[in-house]
Amino acid sequence: MTLNTKSEQKSFSGVQGVYSHQSKSTNCEMEFSVYVPEHSNDEKLPVLFYLSGLTCTQDNVTTKSGFQRYASEYRVIIVCPDTSPRGTDFEGEHDSYDFGSGAGFYLNATQQPWSENYRMYDYIVDELPALIAENFPIDTQRMGIFGHSMGGHGALTIGLKNPEKFKTISVFAPIVNPSNCPWGVKAFEGYLGSDKADWQHYDATCLIEQGAKSPNKILIDQGSADNFLEEQLKPEVFQVACQKAGQELQLRMQSGFDHSYYFIGSFIGEHIRFHVGGL
Numbered sequence: 001m002t003l004n005t006k007s008e009q010k011s012f013s014g015v016q017g018v019y020s021h022q023s024k025s026t027n028c029e030m031e032f033s034v035y036v037p038e039h040s041n042d043e044k045l046p047v048l049f050y051l052s053g054l055t056c057t058q059d060n061v062t063t064k065s066g067f068q069r070y071a072s073e074y075r076v077i078i079v080c081p082d083t084s085p086r087g088t089d090f091e092g093e094h095d096s097y098d099f100g101s102g103a104g105f106y107l108n109a110t111q112q113p114w115s116e117n118y119r120m121y122d123y124i125v126d127e128l129p130a131l132i133a134e135n136f137p138i139d140t141q142r143m144g145i146f147g148h149s150m151g152g153h154g155a156l157t158i159g160l161k162n163p164e165k166f167k168t169i170s171v172f173a174p175i176v177n178p179s180n181c182p183w184g185v186k187a188f189e190g191y192l193g194s195d196k197a198d199w200q201h202y203d204a205t206c207l208i209e210q211g212a213k214s215p216n217k218i219l220i221d222q223g224s225a226d227n228f229l230e231e232q233l234k235p236e237v238f239q240v241a242c243q244k245a246g247q248e249l250q251l252r253m254q255s256g257f258d259h260s261y262y263f264i265g266s267f268i269g270e271h272i273r274f275h276v277g278g279l
Contacts, residue, residue, distance in 0.1 A: 001021055001130075001131050001134060002021060002022070003019050003020075003021050003131065003135050004019060004020045004021060005017065005018075005019055006018040006019060006020055006031065011035065011068040011072070012037070012068050012069055012071075012072035012073075013037050013038040013072040014035055014036050014037035014038055014068070014071070014072050015035070015036050016033065016034075016035045016062065016068055017033065017034050017035075017036070018031060018032070018033045018058070018059075018062075019031070019032060019033070019034065020032075021131060023085075023123060023127060024127060025119045025120075025122040025123035025126070025127045026085040026117050026118070026119055026120070026123055027085070027116060027117050028085045028086055028087045028088060028117060029086065029087060030081065030082055030085070030086070030123070031057070031058060031082055031086075032058050032079060032080060032081040032082060032128065033058045033059070033062040033078075033079070033080045034077065034078070034079050034080075034132065034136060035062075035067070035068050035071050035077065035078040036077050036136060036137070037071055037072045037075045037076070037077070038072070038075075039075070039137060043137060044137050044138060044139035045075055045076060045077050045137055045138060045139060045142075046075075046076045046077070046138070046139055046142035046143070046144070046275070046276060046279040047076065047077040047078075047079060047132065047136075047138040047139070047140075047142070047143050047144075048076055048077070048078050048079070048143075048144045048145065048146060048272065048275050049079045049080075049081070049124065049128070049129070049143070049144070049145045049146075049155075049166075050067075050078060050079070050080045050145075050146055050147055050151070051081065051083075051106060051124065051145070051146070051147030051148075051150075051151030051152075051154040051155050051158075052080065052081075052082075052083050052147065052148060052150075052151045053083070053147070053148045053149030053150045053151045053152070054083070054097055054098055054102060054103050054149060054150045054183070055083075055097050055102045055103070056083050056102065056151075057082050057083065057102070058080040058081060058082050060261065061080050061148070061261070061264070062080055064261040064264075064265065065261055065264050065265045065268050066265050066268065067268050067269075067272065069269070070268065070269040070272040070273070071272060074272055074273060074276045076272060076275070076276055076279075077132075077136060077137075077138055078272075079128070079132055081123070081124060081128055083102050083103065083104055083120075083150070083151070084100070084101050084102055084103060084104030084118065084120065085101075085104065085117040085118060085120075086101070088101075088117050090113045090114070091113075098183050098186060098187070099186055099187055099190055103150065103187065104118055104120040105120070105150060105153065105154070105178075105184075105187045105188075105191065105202070106120045106121055106124060106150070106151070106153065106154030106157065106158060106202075107120060107121050107157075107187075107191055107192065107201075107202045108120075108121045108122055109191035109192065110191070110192055110193060110198070111190065111191060111192065111193050114190065114191050118191060120154075121158065121202075124154065124158055125158055125161075125162055125165070129143065129165070142167065142279040143165060143166055143167065143279075144166055144167055144168035144169065144170075144275040144278065144279055145158055145159045145166040145168070145169055146169065146170040146171060146172075146271055146275065147171055147172070147174070148171070148172040148173060148174075148264055149172070149173050149174065149175060149228075149233075149259065150175055150183070151171075151174075152171035152172055152173060152174025152175060152176075152220075153174055153175035153176070153178055153184075153202075153204065155169055155170075155171050155174070156169060156171055156174055156176065156204035156207075156218070156238075157202050157203070157204050157207060159214055159218075160204060160207045160208065160212040160213070160214060161201075161207065161212060163212075163213065163214055163215050167215060167216060167278060167279055168214075168216050168274070168275045168278040168279060169214050169216070169218045169219070170218065170219035170220070170221075170271045170274055170275060171218075171219070171220050171221075172220075172221050172222075172263065172264050172267070172271075173221070173222050173223060173226055173228070173229075173233055173259055173263070174204070174220060174233065174235070174238075175232060175233060176204050176205055176233065176234060176235055176237060176238035177203060177204070177205040177206075177234060177237045177238065178199070178202065178203055179196060179199045179200065179203045179205075179206065180234075180237075181231065181232045181233075181234065182231065182232065183232050184199075184203070188202070204238060205237055205238050205241045208238070208241040208242055208245050208247055209241050209244075209245065211245070213245070213246075213247055214247065216248075216278040217248040217249065217250055217278075218242070218247065218248070218249045218250070219249075219250050219252075219271065219274050220235055220238070220249065220250070220251045220252065221252050221254055221263075221267050221271070222235050222251065222252070222253055222254065223253075223254050223256070223257030223258050223259065223263045224253050224254060224255050224256060224257065225255075225256050225257060225258045226257070226258050226259045226263075227258065227259060228259055235251055236251075238251075239251050254266075254267070
């Protein structure tokens with residue numbers, strides 16, 4: 001698979017790069033960023049995939065979170081993909097922040113016209129890891145996944161459905177039960193149709209209730225001052241499901257923090273350390 005280098009810059013002990021390629025999953029050109037710490041020529045490093053939230057590209061976390069310092073310290077590669085296909089122009093695709101462009105929800109759409117391009121689940125689970133393994137020194141047996149908000153939803157569902165691939169999961173302010181919140185209902189109706197049984201395949205709470213499990217403890221950080229906490233996020237719903245299912249979970253309510261990258265930047269070092277400890 002051909003990889004195009006958009007930029008590469010020195011950061012701490014490593015290199016922060018931005019790359020693009022033509023994706024078979026989404027049928028368009030996709031951009032992503034990769035941070036690679038200093039390493040020997042024959043060394044393979046653990047890798048974390050970070051999934052961003054609504055309206056974001058890979059650029060938000062790459063430039064705002066400060067993860068490079070911790071990735072350098074703990075010697076882990078960080079991959080940050082985009083949040084949706086780009087370059088398409090379907091009716092209504094760019095009309096709202098919570099559906100269409102910048103809002104792929106990390107699923108495989110089944111409804112037209114979205115099903116032709118909006119296949120972010122396949123992209124994250126299969127295509128992107130294969131591309132990264134081909135071009136960067138990753139240890140494919142030490143892969144973890146984390147993310148924020150919509151990306152937290154993606155990290156939870158992808159990690160729970162692919163525990164043999166993604167050994168560790170952590171999330172910031174995730175959408176844990178999208179079948180029962182406005183963001184999720186809008187996205188699922190548009191991408192998946194009206195049959196709510198189909199929604200459960202991309203709902204972390206439903207997956208836990210149906211027996212999905214991560215081999216390691218899941219870490220959730222949630223800000224207590226998050227404007228979306230009560231209507232959209234509801235982490236206590238996921239906590240109850242995990243307790244009933246025997247899934248180990250650490251839910252940390254962080255006093256005074258909101259939904260922003262100030263929140264993520266305050267704890268991303270702890271998340272990276274958490275993953276490295278489990279990989």
